[in-house]
Amino acid sequence: MIGNSIIKLSGVNIYQQKHLVLTNVNLHIDKGDFVWLIGATGSGKSSLLKVIYGDLMAADGNGHVCGYELKTLSTKDIPFLRRKLGIVFQDFQLLTDRTVEENLQFVMQATGWKDKKLIAERTLDVLEKVGLRSKLKKMPHELSGGEQQRVVIARALINDPEIILADEPTGNLDPETSEEIILLLKQISQSSSTAVLVATHDYHIIRTFPSRIIKCESGKVLEDVQIA
Numbered sequence: 701m702i703g704n705s706i707i708k709l710s711g712v713n714i715y716q717q718k719h720l721v722l723t724n725v726n727l728h729i730d731k732g733d734f735v736w737l738i739g740a741t742g743s744g745k746s747s748l749l750k751v752i753y754g755d756l757m758a759a760d761g762n763g764h765v766c767g768y769e770l771k772t773l774s775t776k777d778i779p780f781l782r783r784k785l786g787i788v789f790q791d792f793q794l795l796t797d798r799t800v801e802e803n804l805q806f807v808m809q810a811t812g813w814k815d816k817k818l819i820a821e822r823t824l825d826v827l828e829k830v831g832l833r834s835k836l837k838k839m840p841h842e843l844s845g846g847e848q849q850r851v852v853i854a855r856a857l858i859n860d861p862e863i864i865l866a867d868e869p870t871g872n873l874d875p876e877t878s879e880e881i882i883l884l885l886k887q888i889s890q891s892s893s894t895a896v897l898v899a900t901h902d903y904h905i906i907r908t909f910p911s912r913i914i915k916c917e918s919g920k921v922l923e924d925v926q927i928a
């Protein structure tokens with residue numbers, strides 16, 4: 701983090717293979733911000749998220765993500781960058797053959813946690829934050845879709861991230877459960893310094909929780925967009 705700035709991109713171009721997906725991207729996200737990311741299918745939302753989590757290198761321009769300068773970001777930095785990010789994506793679902801506790805501890809072990817007492821405390825701590833302390837020993841299939849998504853959010857919180865990136869976090873949820881999940885993410889951004897960036901196609905939920913909107917459109921990232 702540099703001051704309050706968690707993400708700053710200036711004049712960045714984003715390619716998928718040889719295809720220029722987004723041109724001259726300027727974006728800033730500060731501590732505690734809650735930002736919606738919208739745009740039609742294929743407009744570049746995932747590509748932008750990939751640049752933020754180090755899965756796609758930014759070409760040209762400059763900036764930083766969680767204290768890592770894009771210009772000098774190297775492959776060996778990526779695991780450390782990822783520890784500063786909480787990722788809530790459809791394709792990072794829970795391990796179906798492990799309990800909630802084991803799912804959380806799997807990530808802790810993979811990110812260098814060793815002390816058993818601290819691991820047990822942190823497990824309860826993140827589950828408390830998402831209101832699921834009592835579900836420690838449950839298997840994912842014993843939880844509702846909304847509860848599973850809360851566990852995914854708990855998992856994203858383990859390493860006290862500077863920003864949570866959520867890609868369609870309500871994609872598989874009914875409207876009421878979707879609102880609960882977004883409310884939780886809003887509360888996280890308000891009660892801690894964690895910023896939250898949510899990609900969605902759901903304009904109804906954006907209207908329910910008004911916040912800053914950025915939009916991928918015609919090869920650009922438009923900042924501070926209004927929706928009808």
Ligand SMILES: Nc1ncnc2c1ncn2[C@@H]1O[C@H](COP(=O)(O)OP(=O)(O)OP(=O)(O)O)[C@@H](O)[C@H]1O
Binds near residue numbers: 721742744746747748
């Ligand atoms: N691995 C890849 N190789 C080549 N082109 C790709 C690759 N991934 C995405 N693209 C292209 O880059 C463009 C942007 O795709 P991207 O996945 O970022 O869009 P998106 O806004 O996230 O779409 P969606 O809402 O459907 O997830 C599209 O034209 C897509 O075909």
